[in-house]
Amino acid sequence: MTRSVSRCRSMPRTLPTDIPPAASRGFTLIEVTLSLLIVGVVLVSSLYALGAVARLGRTVVDDDRARLLARSLLAEVIQSPYEDPDGSPVFGREFESGSTRDGWDDVDDYHGWSASPPQAKDGTPLSGFTDWTRQVSVAYASTGALATAVAETGLKRITVTVTDPSGVVTTVEALRSRASSYEQAPALDTQILTFVGIEVTPTASGVMTTAGTNLRNPVTVGAVAQ
Numbered sequence: 134m135t136r137s138v139s140r141c142r143s144m145p146r147t148l149p150t151d152i153p154p155a156a157s158r159g160f161t162l163i164e165v166t167l168s169l170l171i172v173g174v175v176l177v178s179s180l181y182a183l184g185a186v187a188r189l190g191r192t193v194v195d196d197d198r199a200r201l202l203a204r205s206l207l208a209e210v211i212q213s214p215y216e217d218p219d220g221s222p223v224f225g226r227e228f229e230s231g232s233t234r235d236g237w238d239d240v241d242d243y244h245g246w247s248a249s250p251p252q253a254k255d256g257t258p259l260s261g262f263t264d265w266t267r268q269v270s271v272a273y274a275s276t277g278a279l280a281t282a283v284a285e286t287g288l289k290r291i292t293v294t295v296t297d298p299s300g301v302v303t304t305v306e307a308l309r310s311r312a313s314s315y316e317q318a319p320a321l322d323t324q325i326l327t328f329v330g331i332e333v334t335p336t337a338s339g340v341m342t343t344a345g346t347n348l349r350n351p352v353t354v355g356a357v358a359q
Contacts, residue, residue: 199295199303202251202259202267207293207305209254210269214239215289215311224273232256240289240309244271251295264298274308287311 216222217239226242233256237243247268251259273282274290281290288310295303 195297195299195301196303198262199265199297199301200305202262202265203293203295203303203305206251206267206269207291207307209234210240210243210271210291210293211307211309212315213237213242215309215313215316216241240291241271243269243291245269266296268294270294279308 217227219227219238222239224241225244226237229236229238229242231246233252234243234246234254235256245268247266249264249266250262251265251267253259270292272290272292273284273286274280274288275282276286276288279288279290288308290306290308292304292306297303
């Protein structure tokens with residue numbers, strides 16, 4: 134018996150040329166949009182954080198400047214006589230001008246004073262404080278509860294208020310007594326240093342910083358020649 138063998142030639146296998154679109158596609162419009170949205174949210178959050186840090190820095194600086202403004206004017210008021218040394222004193226300004234503080238000679242002359250921008254004693258506006266406001270109120274104070282009184286008690290409460298351009302209010306208060314050391318005149322005419330102040334204006338910014346303080350122990354500078 135004869136076996137016949139048939140041979141089959143193997144044909145080369147060819148890959149399909151129609152690859153499904155899903156295997157070779159790029160980003161879809163939806164994916165791009167979502168990516169841009171995520172990046173935008175991250176950028177906005179970063180900018181907000183930077184802005185918050187900057188605002189905090191400005192707030193701290195403004196708070197310091199407000200306190201300096203308030204304390205410098207408070208020190209000026211405190212070192213004034215308790216009441217007008219000439220004639221019959223009344224509460225408030227007697228005959229002094231209200232345009233500047235140069236001629237004010239007692240504590241309650243400052244009552245109701247307000248200036249925007251804040252001014253030096255001669256009326257010169259303080260540089261770098263545009264849109265700031267500084268004001269003073271003076272009232273009799275009860276010697277018991279330190280509450281406001283309506284009549285003379287020998288004690289006056291001085292309140293200085295500073296408002297910065299953003300509307301933040303800083304207030305400082307002090308009591309001025311008729312028996313204060315400022316009322317004790319020396320036996321001889323003497324030059325006495327009772328207050329020290331400073332004004333600094335950096336050349337780069339041009340913004341003036343003021344500060345001042347009363348001396349707890351006044352310093353005798355020298356006797357005045359008669």
